[in-house]
Amino acid sequence: MFESVLVANRGEIAGRILHTARAMGLKAIAVYSEADADLPFVAEADEAVLIGPADPARSYLNTAAILEAAHRTNARAVHPGDGVLAESASFARQAAARDLVWVGPPPLAVARMGDKINARNLMKEAGVPVAPGVWEPVPDAATAVEEAARIGYPVMVKPAAGDGGLGLAAAHDEPSLRAAYAAARAAAERVFGHGEVLIERYVPGARHIEVPILGLADGTVVAFGERDCSVQRRYQKIVEETPSPGLDPGLRDGMAAAAVRAGETVGLRGAGSVEFLVDPAAREFYFLEMSTRLPSGHVVTEMVTGIDLVEQQFRIAAGEPVSFTGAAPHGHAIAFRVHAEDPQRFLPGSGEIKVWEEPVGDGIRIDAGYAEGNTVTPHYHPLIAKLSVRGDDREHALARARAAVDAFRIEGPPTNLPFLRELLGRPEFAAGTYDTGMVARMRGVVG
Structure with missing residues (x-):
């Protein structure tokens, strides 16, 4: 195992990766922009390096500055998080050229899935259903x-x-x-x-399902159930839950097998996910894309399996065996993305956080990128936290979710917490019969 890792990302996901790195006894190194100097992930790191101004192109996407920070801190590995750099074959190759361990799939696998047309062609050849x-x-x-x-x-x-x-x-x-x-x-x-x-x-009334997979060092690919990502605004996920309330055993098993085949086809090593569009009426599913990175919705998978997927990423990258013996999910988990945005039109907002009070209790997990006193700036994605809950079954998880969303207080910038409360009160969501068009219908948008 390498002794230190630099996390080439920011906010919530950087803090989440740094937490596991420190728990494993690794030196956890952060990079940050001038706008993020006071955020929690910077304070959590063992060492943090300023890499540029707020503009992402001059900081978090500036690979030269990131690699220089790795050199200055004697980092032995680099974890790109779950953003743009995580799916950059070029950055993966640059890191390898600096003798850094790349915590992610091989550059070739990243490149092959980075182009959706190439990915469609590969999956068709592999026998994975393609729309x-x-x-x-x-x-x-x-x-x-x-x-x-x-x-x-x-x-x-x-x-x-x-x-x-x-x-x-x-x-x-x-x-x-x-x-x-x-x-x-x-x-x-x-x-x-x-x-x-x-x-x-385009399939009206479809569900968006992703199957998390892990490519092991020996070439084995393991699937971990599925996540339903159908609650979206502007085709961007807001809620993820596992297991999906809209799948029967046949569809579930078929997608898991297809996801494993997809991972094997591209030689995946480490964490990824295969995304499918499901036509419930026809009971058919189609390949959408493969994410060759730590999936943003990995939290719910961790909550129902008890497996730390970041730890497994580190182990696979270091050539060590994984630390789990099985992957059978148990219970039900739902994750809500808390954004700094107008809850009606979903336009991003900013401002100083005057109050930040997190819900606490059994089955509740908060992965936060901000804290009270921090300022949300307009320079980055409006995600400020992930609120995740786990229950013995879906009804139990929904009850915990309603209580947790009600208890989460953020004052200052606008947030989508009012929307999440509205969502949890919708009979369509409570019944698990939602699809990718539900949020648009909630806001009166047709088509």
């Missing part, structure tokens, strides 16, 4: 119209690179398709440096 769509980038709007006519409306338009819902839009006819294509291309060029776009069939 009808294109098999190469769509070069222009005219071609998009032709492909949509072949696939059949409605279709989903998305950048070929990245994840997190950026640039995604559903199109139900040619005018909306042309607008969605232009928006996706612009987003892809702005964020990823190239404008490649793909189109695939």
